[in-house]
Amino acid sequence: DILANQIAAGEVIERPASVVKELVENAIDANSHQIDVLVEEAGVKSIRIIDDGDGIEADQVKKAFLRHATSKITSRNDLFRVHSLGFRGEALPSIASVADVVLETATADAPQGTRVHYKGGELLEEVGTGARKGTDITVSELFFNTPARLKYLKSQSTELAQIVDVINRLAMSYPDISFRLSHNGNEVMRTAGNGNLQQVIASIYGVQQARKMLAIQAEDNDFELNGYISLPELTRANRSYISILINGRYIKNFNLSRALVKGYGSKLMVGRFPIAVLQITMDPLLVDVNVHPQKHEVRLSKESQLMDLIERTVKERFANQNL
Numbered sequence: 404d405i406l407a408n409q410i411a412a413g414e415v416i417e418r419p420a421s422v423v424k425e426l427v428e429n430a431i432d433a434n435s436h437q438i439d440v441l442v443e444e445a446g447v448k449s450i451r452i453i454d455d456g457d458g459i460e461a462d463q464v465k466k467a468f469l470r471h472a473t474s475k476i477t478s479r480n481d482l483f484r485v486h487s488l489g490f491r492g493e494a495l496p497s498i499a500s501v502a503d504v505v506l507e508t509a510t511a512d513a514p515q516g517t518r519v520h521y522k523g524g525e526l527l528e529e530v531g532t533g534a535r536k537g538t539d540i541t542v543s544e545l546f547f548n549t550p551a552r553l554k555y556l557k558s559q560s561t562e563l564a565q566i567v568d569v570i571n572r573l574a575m576s577y578p579d580i581s582f583r584l585s586h587n588g589n590e591v592m593r594t595a596g597n598g599n600l601q602q603v604i605a606s607i608y609g610v611q612q613a614r615k616m617l618a619i620q621a622e623d624n625d626f627e628l629n630g631y632i633s634l635p636e637l638t639r640a641n642r643s644y645i646s647i648l649i650n651g652r653y654i655k656n657f658n659l660s661r662a663l664v665k666g667y668g669s670k671l672m673v674g675r676f677p678i679a680v681l682q683i684t685m686d687p688l689l690v691d692v693n694v695h696p697q698k699h700e701v702r703l704s705k706e707s708q709l710m711d712l713i714e715r716t717v718k719e720r721f722a723n724q725n726l
């Protein structure tokens with residue numbers, strides 16, 4: 404019901420950036436190659452996501468707006484081997500309960516698409532539409548019926564910065580996907596979607612910076628590391644310039660970022676941080692992502708083994724480098 408969805412929204416949807424994150428993750432899970440994110444007034448006015456993914460079958464569209472009706476997990480066991488970014492089935496019903504949502508979607512072989520309009524959790528319209536494959540969703544009037552939430556939002560520049568962060572991190576996690584972000588009609592960032600992580604880093608931190616970063620690559624029996632790290636002399640960054648991505652999911656883990664910093668040893672001045680993008684691939688059974696509704700925190704088996712690998716890899720990379 405609507406109240407339960409609003410309560411869930413309180414946990415999952417804190418601000419415009421949370422809407423962007425959930426919707427872009429859905430587009431990624433739907434195998435999109437191109438994802439366009441268009442926001443107006445830092446997302447407070449509207450957020451539109453257009454993808455070229457699988458789309459939703461006509462008879463599944465209303466189900467997608469029901470709580471816990473995820474198409475991504477079918478058994479209890481799946482919960483321990485999550486491959487998709489979404490799995491709770493909470494985002495669409497939560498967002499629709501606190502905003503105005505228009506979704507248009509079509510699958511590749513369907514003769515026509517479906518358009519639904521929800522506001523405050525109520526279905527206002529369901530009609531057939533054209534059949535462009537993919538999904539086009541617009542969220543406006545966010546928090547129109549939860550004034551406390553609306554009041555809690557920060558300045559537009561802060562809210563926009565959070566959205567940019569979300570897109571940057573997803574772009575680093577998925578170099579094969581082309582992302583475009585625009586704000587009030589102006590392009591903020593764009594990635595090529597050609598699989599080249601260094602080019603994604605260039606889109607985010609600038610070409611000069613990306614060119615100076617060192618590639619790192621390592622593996623042991625359980626983990627594979629891929630990424631780029633800045634040289635110690637370039638460290639005008641803070642901790643948030645370290646991006647750790649586990650199986651395509653941006654995560655916050657103090658121990659892993661500390662291991663990376665430790666790998667620099669005395670090369671890094673105290674209190675300084677590198678720019679780093681670390682993609683970690685591992686068996687999903689070693690990660691528990693079901694710790695927090697926003698899925699940022701994860702529990703890792705063999706965490707100290709991974710910390711050792713990260714520290715050692717960074718250390719060795721600089722050992723072979725004349726600084």
Ligand code: ADP
Binds near residue numbers: 456489
């Ligand atoms: P979850 O992602 O946890 O499954 P959501 O509420 O985010 O839950 O989405 C509900 C369902 O709607 C998804 O499981 C998926 O089947 C469908 N869906 C949502 N967005 C898209 C999209 N952009 N493309 C295709 N299917 C989508």
Ligand code: MG
Binds near residue numbers: 425428429489490495
């Ligand atoms: Mg989702």
